[in-house]
Amino acid sequence: MKISFVQFLVLIIVGTVAPWASGAETADSINLGLGGLNPMPHCNATVYLIEYEHPLTPTLAILGRGSGVYYRFNNGNYLEDGRLRGMDIGARYYRAGGMRGFYMGASLGRWKGDWTFTQNHNSPAQWEGTAKSNSVRLNIELGDRIPVQGTKVSIMPEVNLGKFFASRSCEATAPSSQIGKPCDQKSEVNAYLFFGVAVGYAF
Numbered sequence: 231m232k233i234s235f236v237q238f239l240v241l242i243i244v245g246t247v248a249p250w251a252s253g254a255e256t257a258d259s260i261n262l263g264l265g266g267l268n269p270m271p272h273c274n275a276t277v278y279l280i281e282y283e284h285p286l287t288p289t290l291a292i293l294g295r296g297s298g299v300y301y302r303f304n305n306g307n308y309l310e311d312g313r314l315r316g317m318d319i320g321a322r323y324y325r326a327g328g329m330r331g332f333y334m335g336a337s338l339g340r341w342k343g344d345w346t347f348t349q350n351h352n353s354p355a356q357w358e359g360t361a362k363s364n365s366v367r368l369n370i371e372l373g374d375r376i377p378v379q380g381t382k383v384s385i386m387p388e389v390n391l392g393k394f395f396a397s398r399s400c401e402a403t404a405p406s407s408q409i410g411k412p413c414d415q416k417s418e419v420n421a422y423l424f425f426g427v428a429v430g431y432a433f
Contacts, residue, residue, distance in 0.1 A: 256285040256329045257432040261386060265426025273419060275301035277426060288327035293320050295337060303418045304351075310418055312345030316367060324375070329432075330384075334372050341365040341394065346403075347415055359413055361400030368393050375430065384430040393421045 265277030279297040286292055299314040320337025324330065343363040350356045373388025400415050402408035 256288065256291075257382075258285070259283040259329065259384070259430045259432045261428040261430040263386070263426050263428030265390065265424045270423060272305040273301060273303045273422075275299055275419075275422070275424065277424060279426075279428070281428070283322070283329070283430070285329055289324050291322045291324065291329055293322065293335075293337070294318070295320070295339070297339075301419055305418075307349075307351055307353075308418065309348040309351045310345055311347075312343055312417070312419065314341055314343040314365075314419075316341030316365070318367065318369060320369070322371075330375055330377060332372075332374050334370075336371070337369045339367045339369070341367045341396075343396075343417070345417060347400075349415070356404075357402060357408055358404040359400050359402045359415060361398055361415060361417070363394075363396045363398040363417060365394040365396035368395070382432040384432070386428040386430055387426075388428070389423070389425050391423050394419075396420065 259282075261279075261281040261283060263277075263279040263281070265279070266275060277297060277299050279295055281293050281295045283291050283293040295318040297316055297318070301312055301314070303310040316339045318337040318339030320335055322333045322335035324333045326332065341364070343365065344361075345363070346358070346360050348356060348358045369390055369392035371388050371390045373386055376385045376387075378384065396417065398417065400413045402411045402413055
């Protein structure tokens with residue numbers, strides 16, 4: 231039996247709202263997190279984040295996130311040190327409901343970055359520069375919210391995979407003959423995989 235688009239939309243809405251009939255209640259949560267242990271070659275990074283998470287249904291939550299990243303990329307020839315900061319909005323699906331247990335989520339955000347770079351590191355042909363970037367970031371996450379019994383606290387280990395879609399500007403700072411000249415250097419940090427853990431507090 232075929233159904234119209236309107237009927238399909240009604241089914242989605244009913245399927246989303248119906249779980250509230252179970253009477254399950256979940257609370258908002260503030261999550262503070264730290265990430266690192268980046269398995270990507272030549273790159274070390276530390277990620278800081280704070281999230282506000284709000285349940286829409288027993289299985290679906292929305293969130294807002296502010297993050298900061300400090301990183302260094304060094305492959306022996308090219309050195310890059312930078313700082314990224316951004317804001318994301320996204321959603322999480324909790325398979326077991328109640329903002330507990332295994333979850334998967336996705337978010338989209340606006341990010342800015344400042345970084346310095348050294349090309350041909352430790353070579354007579356070495357040159358240096360500074361750069362700025364504006365990015366849209368897509369992030370996919372898998373995690374587990376583990377309640378601490380008898381408290382409003384949860385431990386949230388997770389893995390994140392993402393991609394920056396960036397525009398940038400840069401200029402040379404060395405050697406002296408190149409100072410101030412524009413360049414086309416691209417950041418080496420445009421995609422990532424990292425592990426992290428957050429502490430959530432329900433209220």
